[in-house]
Amino acid sequence: MSTSDDYEGAARGASGDVARFEDGRRGPVAAFHHALHTTPALVPLLVLVAAILAFGALEGSRFFSPFALTLILQQVQIVGIVAAAQSLVILTAGIDLSVGAIAVISSVVMGQFTFRYGLPVEVSVLCGLALGTAIGTLNGWLVAVMKLPPFIVTLGMWQIVLAANFLYSANETIRSQDIAEQAPLLQLLGTTYNLGSARFTLGVVVMIVLVVVLAYVLRHTAWGRHVYAVGDDPEAAELSGVNVRFTLISVYATAGLICGIAGWALIGRIGSVSPTSGQLLNIESITAVVIGGISLFGGRGSILGTFFGALIVGVFTLGLRLMGADAQWTYLLIGVLIIAAVAVDQWIRRVSA
Amino acid sequence: MDPTGKRVMTEQTQTQTRTGAIGTPILTAEGLTKRYGRVTALDRCDFDLRAGEVLAVIGDNGAGKSTLIKALSGAVVPDAGTVTLEGRAVRFASPIEAREAGIETVYQTLAMSPALSIADNMFMGRELRKPGILGTVFRKLDRSRMEAIAREKLNDLGLLTIQNINQAVETLSGGQRQGVAVARAAAFGSKVIILDEPTAALGVKESRKVLDLIQDVRARGIPIILISHNMPHVFEVADRIHVHRLGRRLTVLDPKAHSMSDAVAFMTGAKEPEAA
Numbered sequence: 001m002s003t004s005d006d007y008e009g010a011a012r013g014a015s016g017d018v019a020r021f022e023d024g025r026r027g028p029v030a031a032f033h034h035a036l037h038t039t040p041a042l043v044p045l046l047v048l049v050a051a052i053l054a055f056g057a058l059e060g061s062r063f064f065s066p067f068a069l070t071l072i073l074q075q076v077q078i079v080g081i082v083a084a085a086q087s088l089v090i091l092t093a094g095i096d097l098s099v100g101a102i103a104v105i106s107s108v109v110m111g112q113f114t115f116r117y118g119l120p121v122e123v124s125v126l127c128g129l130a131l132g133t134a135i136g137t138l139n140g141w142l143v144a145v146m147k148l149p150p151f152i153v154t155l156g157m158w159q160i161v162l163a164a165n166f167l168y169s170a171n172e173t174i175r176s177q178d179i180a181e182q183a184p185l186l187q188l189l190g191t192t193y194n195l196g197s198a199r200f201t202l203g204v205v206v207m208i209v210l211v212v213v214l215a216y217v218l219r220h221t222a223w224g225r226h227v228y229a230v231g232d233d234p235e236a237a238e239l240s241g242v243n244v245r246f247t248l249i250s251v252y253a254t255a256g257l258i259c260g261i262a263g264w265a266l267i268g269r270i271g272s273v274s275p276t277s278g279q280l281l282n283i284e285s286i287t288a289v290v291i292g293g294i295s296l297f298g299g300r301g302s303i304l305g306t307f308f309g310a311l312i313v314g315v316f317t318l319g320l321r322l323m324g325a326d327a328q329w330t331y332l333l334i335g336v337l338i339i340a341a342v343a344v345d346q347w348i349r350r351v352s353a
Numbered sequence: 354m355d356p357t358g359k360r361v362m363t364e365q366t367q368t369q370t371r372t373g374a375i376g377t378p379i380l381t382a383e384g385l386t387k388r389y390g391r392v393t394a395l396d397r398c399d400f401d402l403r404a405g406e407v408l409a410v411i412g413d414n415g416a417g418k419s420t421l422i423k424a425l426s427g428a429v430v431p432d433a434g435t436v437t438l439e440g441r442a443v444r445f446a447s448p449i450e451a452r453e454a455g456i457e458t459v460y461q462t463l464a465m466s467p468a469l470s471i472a473d474n475m476f477m478g479r480e481l482r483k484p485g486i487l488g489t490v491f492r493k494l495d496r497s498r499m500e501a502i503a504r505e506k507l508n509d510l511g512l513l514t515i516q517n518i519n520q521a522v523e524t525l526s527g528g529q530r531q532g533v534a535v536a537r538a539a540a541f542g543s544k545v546i547i548l549d550e551p552t553a554a555l556g557v558k559e560s561r562k563v564l565d566l567i568q569d570v571r572a573r574g575i576p577i578i579l580i581s582h583n584m585p586h587v588f589e590v591a592d593r594i595h596v597h598r599l600g601r602r603l604t605v606l607d608p609k610a611h612s613m614s615d616a617v618a619f620m621t622g623a624k625e626p627e628a629a
Binding site for chain 1: 448449452458460462463464465466467468469473474477478479480482491492493494496521
């Protein structure tokens with residue numbers, strides 16, 4: 001005899017509704033909050049537009065010209081490419097401190113393989129890209145299989161790769177004229193196109209194409225969904241049938257490949273191959289990602305946000321320079337933006353609104 | 354990912370063949386043993402689940418019921434013993450293998466990605482791609498088809514209060530999340546569904562919804578293993594009750610012939626079952 005006494009009978013008179021969650025109408029703040037929650041790239045886009053308008057109002061056509069605006073794109077292309085790699089890693093709740101070092105060693109390998117060993121320049125470029133991918137894969141293996149914290153793995157890798165870079169290159173720069181004469185392919189991504197007074201380089205085109213492709217992959221493929229799921233909750237992802245190990249390794253490997261591409265673009269941008277270039281890429285890429293609204297806790301944000309984040313930094317840098325302000329003002333304002341961006345992220349993450 | 358699509362389509366026919374044979378063993382285990390160091394979590398444990406039934410597994414904390422469930426769902430590989438699914442011996446090295454064989458587990462933590470949508474979560478790890486070149490070359494997901502199937506599965510289980518299939522799982526209530534997790538398990542033509550403490554975190558009314566859901570799933574012919582500490586819930590929905598004690602099956606109770614206090618007495622060792 002089931003002696004279950006009818007304890008639920010008391011609830012019978014109550015309304016049968018379990019809490020409902022329709023998109024009922026709310027105030028404008030809540031509606032805005034909801035829009036931000038579903039479209040995380042909206043904040044950096046608004047900040048970007050506001051910054052362009054503000055500097056345009058202050059400086060008129062000096063800033064608000066096709067030349068100046070496309071100059072910003074050229075100035076952010078390397079950071080933009082590296083930040084795309086950084087975004088992938090941060091979406092998995094990791095961080096990659098070795099991105100700058102990978103970009104530089106890839107560019108050094110492209111240069112040295114051509115000039116020291118006389119390899120065909122196409123082969124050297126492929127070797128540089130392959131090295132970037134290999135270092136990324138090693139990062140991914142250490143994170144996914146050895147279960148080491150990404151911060152530590154990539155902090156170590158940063159030092160290792162940077163030291164290897166100086167040891168291998170003997171701190172030797174390959175001059176721009178030599179490259180232009182003997183191996184112009186190395187400077188390919190520096191090729192410039194003029195559209196009226198607007199100037200684009202192939203590197204800028206590569207950055208934009210990369211962002212578009214990654215945005216598509218993250219949004220519309222299973223792999224992209226898995227990247228978000230792994231960043232959100234790796235255990236839940238594993239139990240729902242996601243191959244977490246493969247996803248993580250492939251993310252770090254792809255990031256390494258993208259850094260290799262950034263190394264190639266770096267040669268196009270500065271003309272020469274220099275082992276001391278790109279020292280600030282780590283911090284600048286993380287800055288772009290954070291200002292772009294990608295959560296450092298993983299699983300939230302979009303690559304478009306990172307792109308806008310990189311552009312915001314570029315707009316502030318150029319705008320303040322045109323105003324003749326001390327460069328330190330740029331750093332100060334970027335610092336404010338970083339903290340503001342994280343505060344906004346925390347506000348967006350509060351679901352209860 | 355195509356086989357998944359087919360499995361969704363053929364589920365109806367499978368259901369009918371399954372209901373035809375109520376009472377035949379679906380998932381059985383013999384002599385399962387698992388030791389962690391000097392602790393024996395499973396001690397030559399037997400288990401059987403029959404077609405079309407809800408089998409509750411009850412036991413005190415530390416009795417080894419979660420190890421038993423893990424051994425059945427592939428999360429733990431037993432040191433000894435055999436597991437048989439529909440007459441075939443199986444050996445799972447991971448939860449994914451068990452799931453591919455048709456054993457779906459709804460974990461107490463639900464294993465969902467809170468920031469992703471209901472549809473994303475339901476198809477996590479078995480996404481459907483667009484037909485043709487968009488799917489094969491560009492790997493594009495077939496969102497509209499996944500959303501349609503997700504909506505249909507939720508409707509089937511009476512979870513109509515969910516308005517927007519694209520809303521993030523973190524915006525759902527505990528009961529709704531449980532519902533989505535159960536719908537996910539039931540959607541893919543599974544042979545067995547394991548529910549781990551599905552009502553533990555829920556209020557009275559939400560628990561009621563989940564219990565109704567369990568009965569709906571049973572009515573569709575899918576047998577369920579229900580792990581629960583909640584005796585009224587167990588006695589309401591279970592057809593048989595597997596009492597687990599000291600790493601093995603102590604007895605199987607008929608909830609119509611025993612009282613809740615009997616069950617608690619067996620579970621805690623206050624009473625021994627008559628030799629049967």
